[in-house]
Amino acid sequence: MALIELNNIHKNFIMGDENIHALDGVSVKIEEGEFTSIVGTSGSGKSTLMNIIGLLDLPGSGDYKLDGKSVPQMSDDELSKYRNQKIGFVFQSFNLLPKATALKNVEMPMQYASAYNKSLTDATIRKMALETLEKVGLEARVNHLPNELSGGQRQRVAIARALVNNPKLLLADEPTGALDSRTTEEILQLFEELNRQGVTVIIVTHENHVAQRCKRILRMSDGKITEESRQPEKKA
DSSP: OOSEEEEEEEEEEEETTEEEEEEEEEEEEEOTTOEEEEEOOTTSSHHHHHHHHTTSSOOSEEEEEETTEEGGGOOHHHHHHHHHHHEEEEETTOOOOTTSOHHHHHHHHHHHHTTTOTTOOHHHHHHHHHHHHHHTTOTTOTTOOGGGSOHHHHHHHHHHHHHTTOOSEEEEESTTTTSOHHHHHHHHHHHHHHHHTTOEEEEEESOHHHHTTSSEEEEEETTEEEEEEEOOOOOO
16 A cells, blocks of 8 residues: 555646646655655646645645545544654755754654653653654754754754654655755765665655655656656665
8 A cells, every 4th residue: 555645636726817737637656665756847836746745735636545544534633643743844944943952843743742642741752852863963962053053954953853753754845955065965865864764755856966866756847747767776
């Protein structure tokens, strides 16, 4: 069973007198453990597709099954719970709380999750956040504020925040767009390592060199997936 199964997904937006077909009959399956990029220019529909995959928006028509469950049939509470517990998000602009330390930023998703899971005590949350920051190489920066961190370190905090609830799916929207080439390479290597550990990773990007680091590439144009390719397996 595919982790993600989209069938004939349409999504329109009204802008003035114009009806914009952001997604025009998208159908695709993504298996658990895949490392996939969705690549296209601005306006291709890739960010709209990511928002629907990540339960930040719903399709206008068509069916979306996530982990075997029909998303359009989920209640608002079910969508919120699944989004918090099963999906991690990484954004280009980091989206960190500026007055909270790296540790507090990473603890935040678990604070929300504690409403559903009473075993998440403050001590457990602190321990998990520290372990996740260590996993991304920031054990020495846990008490630093975002403005005391480099761009790469801030993105690592954002990745740790996305990972702390052990999600089945990690969605990254232009995660290297604000980074220099050296830091981009470090972040891409981190995504590769997370995928080797079994995390399903989807990167949305307009940069071909970023897309080509993924094992599967979906190219979008005018709201459609126009091309699909797979990278050859790397030799050990």
